Amino acid sequence: MAESAPLLRVYRFTPIEGSNPSLSATPVWIGLLLMVLVLCSGCENKPENNIQWQLPLQAPEDVHQSDLHAVLPEWAAAREGHIDLVFLHKNTARKSLVSVVKGQVVSFESWKIRVLGLAQGLRVKSGAFLDDKSVHNAAAFVELLRDDKLMYRGWLYQEFPELFGLDDAGWKVWLKSVNIQPVLLERK
Numbered sequence: 001m002a003e004s005a006p007l008l009r010v011y012r013f014t015p016i017e018g019s020n021p022s023l024s025a026t027p028v029w030i031g032l033l034l035m036v037l038v039l040c041s042g043c044e045n046k047p048e049n050n051i052q053w054q055l056p057l058q059a060p061e062d063v064h065q066s067d068l069h070a071v072l073p074e075w076a077a078a079r080e081g082h083i084d085l086v087f088l089h090k091n092t093a094r095k096s097l098v099s100v101v102k103g104q105v106v107s108f109e110s111w112k113i114r115v116l117g118l119a120q121g122l123r124v125k126s127g128a129f130l131d132d133k134s135v136h137n138a139a140a141f142v143e144l145l146r147d148d149k150l151m152y153r154g155w156l157y158q159e160f161p162e163l164f165g166l167d168d169a170g171w172k173v174w175l176k177s178v179n180i181q182p183v184l185l186e187r188k
Helices: 026-044 074-078
Strands: 081-089 094-101 105-108 111-119 122-125 128-131 139-146 149-157 171-180
Touching: 074 111, 074 128, 081 111, 081 139, 094 105, 094 111, 111 171, 139 171, 149 171
Parallel strands: none
Antiparallel strands: 081 094, 081 171, 105 111, 111 139, 122 128, 139 149
């Protein structure tokens, strides 16, 4: 059987007599340094390119946020039912559940709560609020007053309690549940 060739060959470089091994690497270092300088100098000669922004500099208006002058849709005002709100006192981490029937004013500590409208499935289309029963997004249009000062007026959403609602320094308020009474049809 013939011997196979070795898989790894080791080469040894022996310095030439009278040469300095550290000087033989000098041309390589000089070449690398010149290449870096040439590449970097090309960057300085380029003209400044201003960026054309595609997005507006200010955020678009959020139709879900509180608007102290928000208009309540007629269909929402016609609904009857009640809601459960959770009040979280941030300093003590105490949570309280408050039930409010639409049309009544309920007092809780320094708060006054009033439910003005209800929706089974709230969605927004072209800036208008619609009640769409195919959308699972129950909501309530509420007014929250603290010490008789209006703090929040707008929609609270059951499915997105952490995104919308009152959030001030001392309190976080969110909607836990919405219960809408079925509409009874009159017989003629």
